[in-house]
Structure formats: C-alpha cells, structure tokens
Amino acid sequence: MKLLAFAASNSSRSINKQLVSYASSLLPEFSTEILDINDYEMPLFSVDREERNGHPPQAKEFLDKIKNADALLISFAEHNHSYTAAWKNLYDWCSRIETRVYQNKPLVLLSTSPGGRGGANVLASAEMSVPRFGGKVKASLSIPAFHDNFDSLKGRLSNEELDNKLKAAVRSLLDP
16 A cells, blocks of 8 residues: 655755654554655736636646555644745645545644644644545644654654554554
8 A cells, every 4th residue: 555645845944854754663564755845836816817727737746646645644834824835835736736636545644833822723624625635634633742742863752652643543544
C-alpha cells in the first residue's frame, strides 16, 4: 500500500514536516512518499488567471500523487488560526480541477505548533472541510508545544502519552 504524506507548510524548517515524517515512519506496512509542497508552488489562484491560462501543471501533478496513493497523512501548519497561504493556494487550484481533491482516500490529519493549542484551529477547519472534498478522516491529532514534546535530534515525540496517541491515530489507516 502507498502512503502519501506532507506538511501543509512551505517553511524549510517546518515542524509539521518533522511531525509528518515521524508519523509516517510508524507505518512500515506502507510504501511512503513524503512531498514538499514547495515543489507545487503556483501563481495565486484567481478566476481570471484560470480563464486566461488554464490550470497549472503542478496542480495536476499533485492530484495525480493523491490518485496514486492508498492513504494520506497531512500535518497542517497554522497561520493566524487558519491554513497557510501556500497550502490554501495549492488546494484552491486543485479543487478547480477535481472538486473531490482527496478522491475518497482515508486520511489522518495532524497539526502542531510551538504553542499550547498545537494548531487546533486549523485542524478543526480541516476536519470539517476534508469530508466535503472527498476525504475519509480516520483520525486527527493536535500536538501542542512542539519543542517541549518532540525531540528534533531523534526525530520523534518525546512525550510518551502523545506518542501513544499518535501511534493509534496513524494505525487507524490500517483499519478497513
């Protein structure tokens, strides 16, 4: 089975990418591809651009990655209580090609931040939005205070309770 994993962040030092990389390592049953959404950078979406130039090839490529996956693992960065501009733009372009962006795939949704809520606002938005766009949310988990709960040198959660919750969340992708 193929797992597609990515952080919905364009930061080169993304803590969400660290989290999603660790989370995907907990599923040895899957062949995993970790994407960098920087590889799918496009002009800002607008109807005028779409009418003038059509859909960027990067959006089509991203949708093909989803199509060829059996499951998705996404960790959302939170900017001002919402999605990052980079993710929102990629998502907007993709949704113009395929409304069911997630193509009926099972997903685990994650978020983290340095703060005590761990990106809970963006995670709540994703939990509401993903099913409307063809995703089957199997589990979601917010990791608060990333730098206190994640050992970046070892590349894993150092908080045992959160680690167990993360393991249970990602293992839900194995459930029918």
